[in-house]
Amino acid sequence: MSDFELAQINIGRLIAPLDDPRIAEFVAGLAPMNALAESSEGFIWRLVGEGDDATEVAYNDDPLIIVNMSVWTSHEALRDYAYRTEHVEFFRKRQQWFHKHDQAGYCLWWVPAGHRPSVAEGRDRLEHYRKHGATEHSFWFSQLFPAPTAVLA
Numbered sequence: 001m002s003d004f005e006l007a008q009i010n011i012g013r014l015i016a017p018l019d020d021p022r023i024a025e026f027v028a029g030l031a032p033m034n035a036l037a038e039s040s041e042g043f044i045w046r047l048v049g050e051g052d053d054a055t056e057v058a059y060n061d062d063p064l065i066i067v068n069m070s071v072w073t074s075h076e077a078l079r080d081y082a083y084r085t086e087h088v089e090f091f092r093k094r095q096q097w098f099h100k101h102d103q104a105g106y107c108l109w110w111v112p113a114g115h116r117p118s119v120a121e122g123r124d125r126l127e128h129y130r131k132h133g134a135t136e137h138s139f140w141f142s143q144l145f146p147a148p149t150a151v152l153a
Helices: 021-039 075-084 087-092 119-132
Strands: 004-013 043-046 065-072 106-112
Touching: 004 075, 004 119, 021 043, 021 087, 065 075, 065 119, 075 087, 106 119
Parallel strands: none
Antiparallel strands: 004 065, 004 106, 043 065
């Protein structure tokens, strides 16, 4: 068992509120995608709000920005879920439901095993990635950094 787990955050700005018919396919796909994630090898945790998803969890003061966060055993496990399951087809439809990002909308970082990051922590990591690019603090699949070798006190 590793001393570290991989956290991820991704955000998106919807083209319309969640109850708008233009977003209905996205909303209908949330439960199956979440169930798929939870049954995937290497899945540990995902952000959940009042319901069974995180759509009402605030990322900032823009109600159309929704946030997704999860923790995985490794980058391979997350990559397998994201790009080698039915999730990839769902992901490919994102332009139907979300505005195009003008800057990065996702990042990864290592957390001590058992730590569950807050939205504020994820937002800080994403802002760091946007300002500095891939570093040990926050990165993406194309520029991975290894897990730290020890938990810092």
